[in-house]
Amino acid sequence: MYRVLLVEDERVILDGLRELIIQTAPEFLVIGEASGGTEALDFMRSNVPDVLITDIRMREMDGLTLVSKAREMYPELLMIVISGYGEFEYARRAMEYGVLNYLLKPVELQEWVTAIHKIQLLLNRRYGVSSSQTLDTTREAQCNSGDTRKTIRDVKEYIRLHPDGDLRLQTIAALVHLNPTYLSQLFKNETGITFSEYIAEVRMERAKWLLVNTQLKIYDVARLSGHQSPKHFMLVFKQQVGWTAGEYRNRFSRDKQL
Structure with a gap:
């Protein structure tokens, strides 16, 4: 939302x-x-x-x-x-x-x-959401090949819109009325990455955007991008990006570019 x-x-x-x-x-x-x-x-x-x-x-x-x-x-x-x-x-x-x-x-x-x-x-x-699409919570449990692609597309859009929300596999599977294991398999088959890997990517991109476009404190950036532990967020950010969150903000923030 x-x-x-x-x-x-x-x-x-x-x-x-x-x-x-x-x-x-x-x-x-x-x-x-x-x-x-x-x-x-x-x-x-x-x-x-x-x-x-x-x-x-x-x-x-x-x-x-x-x-x-x-x-x-x-x-x-x-x-x-x-x-x-x-x-x-x-x-x-x-x-x-x-x-x-x-x-x-x-x-x-x-x-x-x-x-x-x-x-x-x-x-x-x-946010890259199709204006004609919303997460369909009334679809049939079984999907044909076309429905499968739409289901995964809708799930991805939901994740992008709710990076700080409850994105547990069981929660999302319930929204689309699919078995969690089945949804996990569909997601990997359609995207080439796992469900959890995609969530991690989305949350990291959200964190980068917040760092560049806002002056929020690092722990608020962590919270709003779905990372419950600021300490763990800073560790993961450094491992994946190569800079600390503060270094990334200093290098790419909007104020630096103006």
Whole structure:
């Protein structure tokens, strides 16, 4: 699922946005809620959302200040601004910070669906997910050759989207209604590598991306890329990459390239 951070200082509106996501955007998960910009920035220092949805008018930090600071923190973060104020200046400044949509309260359902669909397409493209595919949890247990390829493709996409999730073979096998041993064999036959090797590759690539594109602490990078032990992560990273995580960040970070 794609991760969403909601920022709104009115509890009724915040609850309404969360419910709207549940009803209209099943591929999105609210991982954090904040009542203001400072709280939101604190949350983002140890968590990486895919999407930031924020109000413009808040008491201790306005939404435009928040999106400008969030853009500095995560240059690729996708953002939606929601406001009860229709002044052109707010919309113009929001777009300058790379905000994808500026929606007015009360949010109309069709405008919301259009905005969230646009964001899902962008995220699908970013993570290499086919927009016409989701993990199919109702497929038949037996697969013909074409179904086998689709099953493994869907499993790979699920792993790429959830590197820090529960990726045990038994868990994924249950999602696609296959015997774990059978799924393991299918995966090796179709990809040429084992299920666990693929997960390790995905998690390492996620860790590299976080190191280059964020300023998260190393233990947060380890956690968000699915490595439960920061010490083990640092050891494995050095063995596989040839540099420590800190050395890799210093060599390839976005700030170094600018």
